Amino acid sequence: MGTPIESVIDKFLKSIDDEIMAVMQPTLIEDLLLTYLEEACADFEECKKELRLVGGYFTEDLTSMEQLIIAKAMIPHWLSPKIFREDNLKILISDTDYNQKSPANLLGQLKDLKKQAEYEVKIRKIKYSYSGMKEWF
Numbered sequence: 001m002g003t004p005i006e007s008v009i010d011k012f013l014k015s016i017d018d019e020i021m022a023v024m025q026p027t028l029i030e031d032l033l034l035t036y037l038e039e040a041c042a043d044f045e046e047c048k049k050e051l052r053l054v055g056g057y058f059t060e061d062l063t064s065m066e067q068l069i070i071a072k073a074m075i076p077h078w079l080s081p082k083i084f085r086e087d088n089l090k091i092l093i094s095d096t097d098y099n100q101k102s103p104a105n106l107l108g109q110l111k112d113l114k115k116q117a118e119y120e121v122k123i124r125k126i127k128y129s130y131s132g133m134k135e136w137f
Contacts (some may be wrong), residue, residue: 002058003067009033011071016078024133033074046125068123075109075117092133 012033020028040053049060051070062070086107 002060003062004057005034005037005053006056008037008062008067008070008074011067012036012074012078015075016069018078036074037070038075040070043073043121044070044125046129062091065124065128069121069128072117072120072124076114076121079114079117083107083114084117086110 019031025033033126036055041047041053044066047064047069049058049062049064052059
């Protein structure tokens with residue numbers, strides 16, 4: 001068998017801090033994590049291995065770099081619903097009320113965090129793409 005998905009999910013969970021997950025039902029958390037994992041795998045087109053999941057395992061053994069790229073690629077997918085929820089809240093209440101009640105412009109901070117996470121994933125993918133190459137002249 002290949003790499004267990006728990007290995008990647010553990011790396012992801014160590015990268016985030018989500019109090020909401022602490023009060024959610026375990027089955028819902030598992031479904032969400034699996035969705036984030038599948039979306040991150042779909043985004044990792046540069047991967048030199050097949051990222052197919054079977055019975056809680058990847059079909060191939062992944063390097064620690066590949067696992068970390070997938071874990072980091074899960075972060076923007078985890079942030080998207082939070083941004084969507086904050087954006088909807090801003091639409092539902094007036095801008096003045098939103099600015100007064102939203103802690104330090106949470107929506108802007110979440111969007112910035114998502115951009116930063118996407119940039120980090122992009123850089124890791126570029127490094128991965130060039131890993132193993134010898135110098136070429």
